[in-house]
Amino acid sequence: MAVALTMARMKLSILRHSTQGQQGGMMASAGSVGVLLAGGTIVLAFLDGDWLAAAYSVWLLGWIIGPVFSGGGDETLRPEFFSLLGLRPQRMAAGLLVAAFVGVAPAVSLLALAGLVVAGVREGVAGALVAVPAMVLQLAVFVLLSKVTVALMGLALGSRIGAIGAGVVNGVILAFLGQIWVFMVAFGQGGQVPEVVRYLPSGWGLLAVQGEYLALAAMAVLVVLLLAAWAALLTRRAGRSRPSTRGRRPMRAATPHGAVVAKELRSWTRDLVRNHQLAFAFTYGVAFAAVPLVLGIAEMLPLAGPLFIMMAAAMTANAYGTDGTAHWLTLMTPGASDVRGRQLAWLAAVGPVGLVLAVACTAIVGGPWPLVMAATFALIGGAVGLVPLVSVVGLIPGIDPKNRGGNPLRTSEDDGSATGMAYLMLLLVALTAAPAVAVAVFFGWWGVPAGLLSGALCWWGFGLLAERRLTAQGPELLHLMRTGRRPDSGAKASETFKLPDNMTRTQRLIVIICSSLGAIPLVPQGIVAMVFLSNGQLRQSWFLATHMPPGLRWPVAIGFVLLGLAMYGTALWLWLRAKRAAAG
Known part of the structure; x- marks a missing residue:
């Protein structure tokens, strides 16, 4: 006692x-x-x-x-x-x-x-x-x-x-x-x-x-x-921590760029945390899209591929942080394009699975092919570009894999900030697909080349920004990973994705409620209700738009979508305003 x-x-x-x-x-x-x-x-x-x-x-x-x-x-x-x-x-x-x-x-x-x-x-x-x-x-x-x-x-x-x-x-x-x-x-x-x-x-x-x-x-x-x-x-x-004595095949690469790709691919296959993250993202995408089948709603099934890509990006958003101080290897290897190598490895690990999943699930339902393929290609490119960029810009120091200890679920000393980074990544990756989706909605198959183009631009442009920042501030990032503090201000890096101190309790409550509940008007009462209306399915349980008079059905569904977007936008606006006020 x-x-x-x-x-x-x-x-x-x-x-x-x-x-x-x-x-x-x-x-x-x-x-x-x-x-x-x-x-x-x-x-x-x-x-x-x-x-x-x-x-x-x-x-x-x-x-x-x-x-x-x-x-x-x-x-x-x-x-x-x-x-x-x-x-x-x-x-x-x-x-x-x-x-x-x-x-x-x-x-x-x-x-x-x-x-x-x-x-x-x-x-x-x-x-x-x-x-x-x-x-x-x-x-x-x-x-x-x-x-x-x-x-x-x-x-x-x-x-x-x-x-x-x-x-x-x-x-x-x-x-x-x-x-x-x-x-x-x-x-x-x-x-x-x-x-x-x-x-x-x-x-x-x-x-x-x-x-x-x-x-x-x-x-x-x-x-x-x-x-x-x-x-x-x-x-x-x-007593669970013990070194592995299993033999390892030698890693062969002719160039520094190839060495980065080989190292990352080996990490994807050997790091158990990454195995867990990839399995989680895949299962979440499939299950989230398949659950409405309980009610006979099959129209959400094609979303499995895009959801898997978005969740995989969110789970790996802090890629450099979870690698710990291994970044010194990159600093000591002149000419190594670490960002481009990581992009290719991420694309090889996630891209084919997401593409096959999108094609298979869309084939089961029978469409809509232009919309799904446009979103899939755009999301793959957006995720490949944003993962390294967000990781180097908002890096959260992680625990070195060799020091993860008895709780391998804890990959960062501040998992609350890592969760905030994941939510932000979900939003940013979804935004990269918005142009291609809009083209597909209004112009059909033209959305597919639009998705390929926007994906390629995100891969190249965001990757270039990440590479320049990594080259210019490599030593500072290594210092941040080692100490958890930025060398210029001494502020903790984990504060990047936290609610600022200058927010009032009411503002914090609004941000939490809007970010937590925004999906309810956006998805079931908005997007799913639109699917019902498109198929002529009326009087569907708690979907308000399906119970409205003919002239109000679509306005109500669109209003719920706008309400959900407004809730997410309000949370983001309050957070950004407080961050700017704190910085100024």
């Missing part, structure tokens, strides 16, 4: 000193959004049916996959910090578990679990009394499942098969969340939530307050089992 309380006090002290400046603002904004979501969850407790159980299953899913996409989640206290103290694995796991309850995310989740109290009061005195221990045990289940998942993911990334399998699972889960409207429509058509959600681990607390007290004991047993599993995984994590 003394170890657990000490770790909790350490965590609390670290958080208390992190509530100032940029990080404090981010915590406050994230906490505000979390409180709103928790409030909405509590409201569901007043409704009949299994809506509260469904909401808690979403919270559990967030606890499981959230850390996977944020570099391993909250590691304020890392197991490696205590490895020399001689603590038994069970004791260390218990202490880290108690410390894990200290933070914004556990507090917000506990507030959401207050819905159990409401549900218990509705059941009577016994239900109200059971609600409090049910809340605590349910939160422990959330936290421990998150910890065990991250630990298992770290072990999976220790082998190629595991890395690819983890990428497939993560891609499917995130795609399902991105297309959550499909399942909302499916549930809405049935009129109720499937009863099975009550019997998931996320619904055991609700079962307990409704009189099934064995669920309370089941949660206690599950907590003990998860704690034991986490302790065993912590032991594996502490």
Whole structure:
């Protein structure tokens, strides 16, 4: 108990000193959004049916996959910090578990679990009394499942098969969340939530307050089992780093340019993190485009190829940063065109897969060929040009691959900024395809040569800018990778993609809400509704435009598209305005 309380006090002290400046603002904004979501969850407790159980299953899913996409989640206290103290694995796991309850995310989740109290009061005195221990045990289940998942993911990334399998699972889960409207429509058509959600681990607390007290004991047993599993995984994590003794074929290249290409292609095949990223991007593109088939909507399937290209670009946006200090090899190799070599390697690794995926999925649906091919060619060129440019302009120092430690999901000391860079890359790559898509919409097959031309120009032009910056500021970038600070101002590089300190709490909240929810009016209520209208499919569930009078259908759908774009634009405008004000 003394170890657990000490770790909790350490965590609390670290958080208390992190509530100032940029990080404090981010915590406050994230906490505000979390409180709103928790409030909405509590409201569901007043409704009949299994809506509260469904909401808690979403919270559990967030606890499981959230850390996977944020570099391993909250590691304020890392197991490696205590490895020399001689603590038994069970004791260390218990202490880290108690410390894990200290933070914004556990507090917000506990507030959401207050819905159990409401549900218990509705059941009577016994239900109200059971609600409090049910809340605590349910939160422990959330936290421990998150910890065990991250630990298992770290072990999976220790082998190629595991890395690819983890990428497939993560891609499917995130795609399902991105297309959550499909399942909302499916549930809405049935009129109720499937009863099975009550019997998931996320619904055991609700079962307990409704009189099934064995669920309370089941949660206690599950907590003990998860704690034991986490302790065993912590032991594996502490001793997992070991050098590989497998023989390597020699790398042969006649020119410095060829050496860069060979080195990058070898990294694509051998770096397990890159294997994971590529598998994730592929699975996300296919799953995101295929999920609407549940409702009989096949028109989104051709988007699989373009989505894969965009996601692959977002995942590799910090290419130079994740390579760490290996950049000194480029500085010491006169005449090496590092940018052009990386572009060719990226094109070889991603381009053919994206092109084949776009052709195959479009052939299944039967079109629209001009639009899909124009977007695919433009996106490939745009991504090939932007990946090195964004990486050298907004480089975020990463952890050297040899020093990634027991959590290979953490490739940067500031994964929040890396996530911001990925979102920015998604937007920029999509914009490079806009001209070709516009030509394809109005002039049909002329969009394909327009896509080839714009892709070639982006590849050449953005690559040239990246190459010039790399040549002019190579030593400064190496210093940035080594120290994490820019040599001119001493400012941290991770601040490039963070919300500036001079933004008010209201502005931060607006940026988070607009960037998080902008996809809802843009995709389902806008783009998907347009697909329904084009095919004459009216009265389609929650798609508002399909329920409007004939003269308002298209204006409403277009209005939703404009609303989604306006939300993204507002978030970008507030961020850029604050950045300019801070710089000036």
